[in-house]
Amino acid sequence: MKKVLAVGFGALFILFAGLQYNDPDPEVWIPIYVLAAVACFMALTRFGTVWFYGLLALGYLIAAVLQWPPAFEGFVLNEMGMKTVNIELAREAGGLALCAVAMVITAWLVSKK
Numbered sequence: 033m034k035k036v037l038a039v040g041f042g043a044l045f046i047l048f049a050g051l052q053y054n055d056p057d058p059e060v061w062i063p064i065y066v067l068a069a070v071a072c073f074m075a076l077t078r079f080g081t082v083w084f085y086g087l088l089a090l091g092y093l094i095a096a097v098l099q100w101p102p103a104f105e106g107f108v109l110n111e112m113g114m115k116t117v118n119i120e121l122a123r124e125a126g127g128l129a130l131c132a133v134a135m136v137i138t139a140w141l142v143s144k145k
């Protein structure tokens with residue numbers, strides 16, 4: 033189960049990074065998701081400490097809160113393009129929050145013998 037979670041989250045974040053290639057600021061978002069993917073794959077070999085993953089989780093959580101839109105309009109409309117700034121900010125905050133959740137789970141995976 034631990035390997036499935038680590039590989040699943042890692043693959044998901046690689047996919048997220050790949051989807052950022054046509055984003056207006058891919059140089060920001062690709063490294064964010066690649067870092068999360070690398071951390072998940074590191075957990076497969078139990079490389080890193082609980083504190084490492086905890087700090088990553090805290091960083092992603094703080095970034096998600098700071099990225100939250102001033103007016104929440106949802107995450108999606110009928111199509112994938114960016115319709116409003118608030119929807120784009122909500123998507124970005126959601127991605128960061130998902131990274132934070134994954135890092136908490138990854139910390140738990142590394143802490144278990």
